[in-house]
Amino acid sequence: MIVRKLQDAEKTDRKIVSEGWDSTRLCLKSDNMGFSFHITTIFRGAELPLHYQNHLESVYCVSGEGSIEDLATGEIHEITPGVIYLLDKHDKHILRATQEMKMACVFNPPLNGKEVHDASGAYPLDADEVSGK
Template identity: 50%
Template sequence: MIIRNIKDIIGTDKEVHAKDGQWSSRRMLLRNDNMGFSFHETIVYARSKTHIHYKNHLEAVYCVSGNGLIEDLKSGKVYEIYDGIMYALDKHDEHILHGGTEDMRLICVFNPPLVGTENHDKHGVYPIINE
């Protein structure tokens, strides 16, 4: 059984920050936990904008507080994100994640699981890291 407290992750190497400061990802379960997925709490800061295109991963996201928008770059559709909304990037959907009027707190699951050091490259992609 794995038990983790978010307070023990904040401020450690398991809290990864966007290169441009738009978000912080607190990585609670990672590949070396052997669960077949990784599990994160991500804070997306108000009024931020992040280009994301997970070519190597699938992600499901559940908003537990705050607000923002997700803009699907293929369809042009924009969806509101707020407490209780889940979205899944089941087709490696390229999108822009917009922080709203307050910080968003998101619970995220990745498959394949992240190693823990990943950050978006210039195309919004997390690389596959082979340890």
């Protein structure tokens, strides 16, 4: 059994800070659960063009307000507490925060922990996933 406290993890290298967001990774690939789980804060005013080409993601809004724009359709969905969105087709999107948003995120395949978005808005696969091991 693995038990972690968010407040403790935020004080370790499990907390990654980048432009417009930070993410505390509570469950990672090394935990052997088949997914990773993060609590991510999207800062007020952030506009993040993202395209998870290598991962599927589900995101549940815990607090705050914003929107997600589906770049394939142009459709914009409001994000408020209680809303979940699932990027089941590696959807290219823009996430915008009108207020600071606290999000619970699940990634498959799981992240190793240090990933930040590359120029395309994706997280890279690690060497084992690229080679198929």
